Amino acid sequence: MRHTISALVENKFGVLARIAGMFSGRGFNIDTLNVGPTHDKLYSRITITVLAEDETHLDQAIKQLDKLINVIEVTHFDDRATFxxxxxxxxxxxxxxxxxxxxxxxxxxxxxxxxxxxxxxxxxxxxxxxxxxxxxxxxxxxxxxxxxxxxxxxxxxxxxxxxx
Missing domain, CATH: 3.30.70.1150 (ACT-like. Chain A, domain 2)
Structure with a gap:
């Protein structure tokens, strides 16, 4: 099942690499990855889609993502979310x-x-x-x-x- 995850992050060197590395290190293949600045140049929004069958494993990865330095907020857009x-x-x-x-x-x-x-x-x-x-x-x-x-x-x- 495809999952869309959005992360508001500080616009700093290496943040994207750490996030992508965290997903690949947990065995997730990133299907799509989009990064762009927000209206405030201090922040960027990273949108990731991954294919994941194991919801528990994905939930753990999202919790780990939320704990990374420079990550402000993480939103998991699943079937229950309106987006x-x-x-x-x-x-x-x-x-x-x-x-x-x-x-x-x-x-x-x-x-x-x-x-x-x-x-x-x-x-x-x-x-x-x-x-x-x-x-x-x-x-x-x-x-x-x-x-x-x-x-x-x-x-x-x-x-x-x-x-x-």
Whole structure:
């Protein structure tokens, strides 16, 4: 089962390495990892998705993460938590005059943006949850994906909660 974990951390050298090392040291393979500064340059938010079957082992890892120096707050977004999660994906799709309009139509349906057009390709930018991205891939893959870049998941809890 996939689990999304968000950690508010001090924006300091080595924090990401310690967190990634803690998960790998406990035998978890990090599926996605996203790091970025918050509105306060003193802090960063790290969002990690891991595949874990053993809930007890994962709970222990989360507790250990919360005890690390430079970690301010840890949130485990599980099935019981209400949260918003999104991912950004950029795709370079093989496109010629014959199929370009079909690709643009699919992009429009998914509210994706065309960010570059070349004679033989189109670059599409799309954000969404895991299901939206999977559905988009199913429709766009037959055209030929030349290159792809993904950010990994970012997530925040629903409702108001003041961040540091």
């Amino acid at each position: 918003v999660a999104r991912e950004l994906v950029m795709l370079k799709i093989k496109a010629d005059a014959g199929n370009r309009s079909n690709i643009i139509e699919i992009a429009d349906i998914f509210r994706a943006k065309i960010v570059d057009v070349a004679p033989d390709s189109i670059i599409i930018e799309m954000t969404g949850n895991e299901n939206k991205i999977r559905a988009f891939f199913e429709l766009i893959t037959p055209f030929g994906i030349l290159e792809m870049a993904r950010t990994g998941m970012v997530a925040l809890p629903r409702g108001y909660k003041a961040e540091r």
